[in-house]
Amino acid sequence: MKYFIQTFGCQMNEHDSEKMDYLLQGQGYIPVKEVREADVIVVNTCCVREKAEQKFYSFMGRLKALKARYGKIIGVTGCIAQLEKNNIKERLPFVDFSLGPSNIHKITDAIDKALNNIDFMDFSENGYHxxxxxxxxxxxxxxxxxxxxxxxxxxxxxxxxxxxxxxxxxxxxxxxxxxxxxxxxxxxxxxxxxxxxxxxxxxxxxxxxxxxxxxxxxxxxxxxxxxxxxxxxxxxxxxxxxxxxxxxxxxxxxxxxxxxxxxxxxxxxxxxxxxxxxxxxxxxxxxxxxxxxxxxxxxxxxxxxxxxxxxxxxxxxxxxxxxxxxxxxxxxxxxxxxxxxxxxxxxxxxxxxxxxxxxxxxxxxxxxxxxAMEGKTFQVLVEGASKNSNEELTGRTRTNKIVNFKGKHDMIGSMTDVKIIKGYANSLKGEEP
Ligand code: SF4
Structure with a gap:
């Protein structure tokens, strides 16, 4: 069975989604990159700002149409799930399960129930995982x-x-x-x-x-x-x-x-x-x-x-x-x-x-x-290929600044010294010294 997790919000949510990934893959579920390809769609939500909430409801509009056409299992987890609790079902009747942030460890149980046409909702606050x-x-x-x-x-x-x-x-x-x-x-x-x-x-x-x-x-x-x-x-x-x-x-x-x-x-x-x-x-x-x-x-x-x-x-x-x-x-x-x-x-x-x-x-x-960092050399943890160019790698300084620089792919995973040659608003350009 294939699944897709859409994550809104902060790093806590990102990490909660990783935990659900881990649990789902442990049960043989396969992650997919496109929401359409998934049998199970989990939306991990954020309600800290109005904008994040609006994004969630607009995404749910898309899922409603997908479910009507192809039949999917749809779950809502995270902060909006907790905030709206049982209203979720009223506002979004096509949702099959909903879990508060303290209950995401029940993700596979929730899907099992949904496969048997039983709604699963859990918002207890003491279910730490x-x-x-x-x-x-x-x-x-x-x-x-x-x-x-x-x-x-x-x-x-x-x-x-x-x-x-x-x-x-x-x-x-x-x-x-x-x-x-x-x-x-x-x-x-x-x-x-x-x-x-x-x-x-x-x-x-x-x-x-x-x-x-x-x-x-x-x-x-x-x-x-x-x-x-x-x-x-x-x-x-x-x-x-x-x-x-x-x-x-x-x-x-x-x-x-x-x-x-x-x-x-x-x-x-x-x-x-x-x-x-x-x-x-x-x-x-x-x-x-x-x-x-x-x-x-x-x-x-x-x-x-x-x-x-x-x-x-x-x-x-x-x-x-x-x-x-x-x-x-x-x-x-x-x-x-x-x-x-x-x-x-x-x-x-x-x-x-x-x-x-x-x-x-x-x-x-x-x-x-x-x-002010131009001309100076910093230690960079090389994290992968740069999004902008195949020839470039990307990594971060200890000060958490993104650095893009030309380098060979076998450098990925290493700590490398990089000389900064240009500072921009969101990143730095570097070269091997
Ligand atoms: S109440 Fe909200 S903003 Fe204030 S410290 Fe806690 S999480 Fe941060």
């Missing part, structure tokens, strides 16, 4: 692997729906994580990416390794050459964690630290738990500790109450801190999230105008930073 991360090596190349170290979030930022769909924080036991990493390094994985909604609060209050201690232990593993983690919350970025940068040689010089807004008034309304000054202090400490660290961030514009002054403060922060990149979005109210009750006098046009301005300023900063 620690055991199925193993062997889920990043499908791209087998060199990089995601590892979920915790799930859920306790922060309740006022714009965010994650605590409602992914539940409260639960950390995996370090022993399970370390066993998994051992298995991965035995299988040739060189880079691991530790995943969680808020990895900085890993094992908070538990009698187990803290996050910095976990990093230290992984740093001792033979075979693993690079460690990254995502996502961090500024308020939980402890001095001990900052101190790991520059000390643990496998911990890459890179962090994603969402600031969301550059105004204390907006940060309070967002319930972020830190001030602009505290955020700046953390970045200053990170850069003192590790001067060449690459820092990326997230920012929301058009949040309720964001007047011109508040937006200008955000722009001042961006200009001051010079991030390597920013993922920026227009605020969209989400069901259940507290901010959806706030009156918003920022018009859509105004918010879009602010977003365009922010992105233009940030693009210039990113290009400036990437150009």
């Amino acid at each position: 620690p055991g199925i991360g193993s062997h889920c090596i990043h499908k791209k190349n087998g060199l990089k692997a995601f590892i979920t170290i915790m799930k859920g979030c306790n922060n309740f930022c006022s714009y965010c729906i994650v605590p409602y769909v992914r539940g409260r924080e639960i950390s995996r036991h370090s022993k399970d994580i370390l066993n998994e990493i051992k298995m991965m390094s035995d299988n040739g994985v060189k880079e691991i990416i530790l995943l969680g909604q808020n990895v900085n609060s890993y094992n908070k209050g538990n009698n187990d390794l803290s996050f910095p201690e976990l990093l230290e232990t992984i740093n001792e593993f033979n075979g693993i050459e690079r460690i990254r983690f995502v996502t961090s919350h500024p308020k939980d970025l402890s001095p001990n964690l900052i101190e790991c940068f520059g000390r643990l040689e496998k911990l890459c010089e890179q962090i994603h630290l969402p600031f969301q807004a550059g105004s204390d008034k907006i940060l309070r309304l967002m319930n972020r738990g830190y001030t602009v000054k505290q955020y700046i202090d953390k970045i200053t400490h990170l850069r003192m500790r590790c001067s060449d660290i690459a820092i990326t961030s997230d920012c929301i514009v058009g949040f309720p109450g964001e007047d011109d002054d508040a937006f200008n403060e955000t722009m001042e922060l961006i200009t001051l801190l010079e991030f390597d990149g920013i993922f920026s979005f227009v605020y969209s109210p989400r069901k259940y999230a507290a901010a959806s009750n706030l009156p918003n006098d920022v018009t859509k046009e105004k918010a879009l105008e602010r977003l365009r301005h922010l992105q233009t300023v940030q693009k210039a900063i990113t290009i400036k930073k990437n150009r």
Whole structure:
């Protein structure tokens, strides 16, 4: 039986899809590249922003037509499944099964039931699936692997729906994580990416390794050459964690630290738990500790109450801190999230105008930073052939920047020194030194 998984959303979702891939292939299901060819179609969903939700419903329109014509088994998993729970069946009656993010380990049971014309829905929040991360090596190349170290979030930022769909924080036991990493390094994985909604609060209050201690232990593993983690919350970025940068040689010089807004008034309304000054202090400490660290961030514009002054403060922060990149979005109210009750006098046009301005300023900063790398040589993990040219390879620096350069295919999988000859907005061009 053939299957196709469509994934929307973040790296947590991407990894959940890898886990379902692993389980399905373990039962003899065959992955296909085209949705039409599949007997079973799984849609792994995201509801963090309105746009992702709209994309999901438009994709479901396509599937409805496909099912009517060819008969397919269709399942919905992930955050929209959890959010809509049993309404899924009302809104999308052609769906055969639906699983919340904590229940994706039941994917093969759900398909079995659907094959027998029995609908299968499971949204229980305590169905954590620690055991199925193993062997889920990043499908791209087998060199990089995601590892979920915790799930859920306790922060309740006022714009965010994650605590409602992914539940409260639960950390995996370090022993399970370390066993998994051992298995991965035995299988040739060189880079691991530790995943969680808020990895900085890993094992908070538990009698187990803290996050910095976990990093230290992984740093001792033979075979693993690079460690990254995502996502961090500024308020939980402890001095001990900052101190790991520059000390643990496998911990890459890179962090994603969402600031969301550059105004204390907006940060309070967002319930972020830190001030602009505290955020700046953390970045200053990170850069003192590790001067060449690459820092990326997230920012929301058009949040309720964001007047011109508040937006200008955000722009001042961006200009001051010079991030390597920013993922920026227009605020969209989400069901259940507290901010959806706030009156918003920022018009859509105004918010879009602010977003365009922010992105233009940030693009210039990113290009400036990437150009500053020209003429210098960096270690690159060669991940595969470049999408743009058959003669080119692609890989990433320790600072997580994409580098394309001419090279032979037998270099794939190696750590290679590459000299940067051109910096662009989204990538770097390099050559062998
Ligand atoms: S830290 Fe805030 S934005 Fe991030 S997942 Fe938790 S509630 Fe959402």
